[in-house]
């Protein structure tokens with residue numbers, strides 16, 4: 175098998191060691207003679223898998239007991255509706271920070287349930303920066319404040335956590351909600367400033383089909399009238415994510431990914447490696463006139479690195495030659511064009527080195 179590096183934004187690369195272990199355990203998990211996919215979700219085997227996955231996540235991140243961990247389905251996109259359905263709590267307004275396409279989708283969905291106040295936006299500069307906390311204006315009757323810490327398409331990442339008490343001068347006490355689909359587990363995370371965190375698994379946690387929710391216990395309320403049972407956080411919290419059949423195999427793979435992260439030294443080690451990987455690529459882009467990254471420097475994502483070529487008529491040639499070298503899925507999102515390299519936890523350092531050396535060579539022969 176030839177070596178390839180997969181720069182897809184999601185579903186994304188998984189650690190090779192994880193896939194190898196899944197392969198070893200595929201037909202016979204721990205001597206039970208069957209695959210995890212075939213097990214009853216209420217049997218003792220799967221119950222032990224989900225319990226260990228949860229306790230490993232609690233330990234790896236440091237999640238206190240007054241936060242519930244839910245293993246849901248429907249992707250991060252279903253959270254765009256579940257958040258307002260469950261967190262409005264009798265209020266009629268919610269605040270959103272608009273930093274690009276994923277924020278925008280969350281906003282569009284929330285508008286079906288409430289009045290949305292745009293607390294801050296970077297639309298004035300084509301979503302190339304993270305609006306500074308001084309610019310946030312939060313509605314005094316807001317139910318919650320939602321933002322997207324890493325815009326997967328635009329490559330804008332908040333390298334700071336908003337402090338709502340400070341932003342509102344201590345006047346507004348609303349839970350902070352974050353869509354961490356594309357940067358969760360990429361660096362240490364203190365969950366306590368947040369009321370709710372959600373993340374689709376297919377970027378940095380595991381396979382598609384699972385969405386992780388971390389919710390502060392006091393926010394497990396009765397949702398708005400008419401909310402389907404499956405769309406109430408409380409349903410899943412009360413039943414330990416076993417109200418119905420959870421995405422068992424995806425949870426099992428998530429457990430293997432957590433083992434892998436723990437073995438590699440945890441989130442602060444991952445952060446160190448992620449900084450090194452991202453810097454390698456940004457340094458090349460910034461040192462050349464041939465490549466360009468539109469994102470403001472302090473707000474550049476460590477996970478998703480969009481860049482353009484000086485001459486976009488070379489895009490197809492770039493992609494073709496990259497592919498011939500085993501550097502795959504570098505095409506930018508269809509809405510923005512150009513290139514995008516997604517370098518999540520599972521992208522090895524060697525993959526970024528291979529990309530950078532290809533880019534240097536391509537520049538030399540085409541500049």
Ligand SMILES: *Cc1c(COP(=O)(O)O)cnc(C)c1O
Pocket residue numbers: 184248249250251252276322324325326353354355356374375377
């Ligand atoms: C991928 C992504 C989503 C959408 O996830 P689905 O699981 O496809 O619904 C939402 N938000 C962010 C930040 C993403 O990266």
